Amino acid sequence: MAKQILELTVSKVIQERGDTKTFHIEWAAGTEYTFKTGQFITVYLPEEPQTKRAYSLSSCALDRGYFEITVKRAGYFGEKLNEVIKEGSKLVVIPPVGKFNLPDDQTLDLVMVAGGSGVTPFRGFFRDLTYRKLPTHGTILYSVRTPDEIIFEDEFRALEKQNPNLHFKVTCTRATPEKAYQGMPYDATPLGLCVSRVLPRVSRGRATLGCSTESLWDSSFRA
Numbered sequence: 001m002a003k004q005i006l007e008l009t010v011s012k013v014i015q016e017r018g019d020t021k022t023f024h025i026e027w028a029a030g031t032e033y034t035f036k037t038g039q040f041i042t043v044y045l046p047e048e049p050q051t052k053r054a055y056s057l058s059s060c061a062l063d064r065g066y067f068e069i070t071v072k073r074a075g076y077f078g079e080k081l082n083e084v085i086k087e088g089s090k091l092v093v094i095p096p097v098g099k100f101n102l103p104d105d106q107t108l109d110l111v112m113v114a115g116g117s118g119v120t121p122f123r124g125f126f127r128d129l130t131y132r133k134l135p136t137h138g139t140i141l142y143s144v145r146t147p148d149e150i151i152f153e154d155e156f157r158a159l160e161k162q163n164p165n166l167h168f169k170v171t172c173t174r175a176t177p178e179k180a181y182q183g184m185p186y187d188a189t190p191l192g193l194c195v196s197r198v199l200p201r202v203s204r205g206r207a208t209l210g211c212s213t214e215s216l217w218d219s220s221f222r223a
């Protein structure tokens with residue numbers, strides 16, 4: 001099937017924590033997309049077709065009728081989307097592609113390492129594993145500077161309750177009592193140490209998926 005590059009409507013804009021917004025993009029009436037959880041779409045503004053950027057889907061393949069992307073206000077296009085896109089705005093969308101997917105082997109334990117806005121595709125993974133009631137176990141190890149940067153915390157906690165195979169672990173590298181979020185204490189263990197503690201407990205086969213800057217990834221696995 002030819003790629004359907006369509007101008008779609010952003011029907012909701014959700015302010016998340018961490019200077020980040022989620023854009024809920026409605027599919028055109030009668031359109032269906034076949035894609036995998038973890039893939040990314042490429043978007044551009046109708047009036048600026050020369051500037052295209054990729055965004056991981058923060059929704060999953062079982063969420064039908066819409067795409068969600070979650071964009072940090074950083075860099076030229078990240079700032080632009082956060083600034084100009086309102087409910088009813090149009091975005092041109094190049095359909096999902098990408099190989100950052102859940103492994104076919106459902107008996108693997110997934111260790112998902114993320115920093116900042118790198119956690120976006122993992123919301124799709126947590127949703128997918130829960131909706132499909134898969135036996136896969138998954139742990140997200142998520143590093144942010146302060147608790148007010150933890151994206152999707154409420155949903156990750158809710159999915160953790162719904163699906164006992166899932167764990168969401170956060171480390172805040174610059175947590176202080178003053179920077180606690182709604183009174184919640186947060187651990188400031190370096191991400192590398194979290195990774196080194198979790199990996200030996202994974203007894204079944206393991207798949208490690210990372211979505212973060214290269215330096216964060218390197219430091220996590222040098223620990």
Ligand SMILES: Cc1cc2nc3c(=O)[nH]c(=O)nc-3n(C[C@H](O)[C@H](O)[C@H](O)COP(=O)(O)OP(=O)(O)OC[C@H]3O[C@@H](n4cnc5c(N)ncnc54)[C@H](O)[C@@H]3O)c2cc1C
Nearest residue numbers: 040053054055056070071072074075076077078116117120
């Ligand atoms: C496959 C893929 C998936 C992506 N998924 C997401 C996503 O889910 N959410 C998202 O916000 N971005 C995501 N990005 C990054 C996105 O495509 C843009 O690069 C980003 O919005 C910055 O805009 P820009 O490229 O115009 O920045 P530029 O003006 O070109 O500047 C780039 C600068 O911004 C910094 N930067 C870029 N992105 C970030 C970020 N997210 N956090 C902190 N610093 C950043 C870079 O280090 C660099 O210094 C993804 C990129 C790829 C390739």
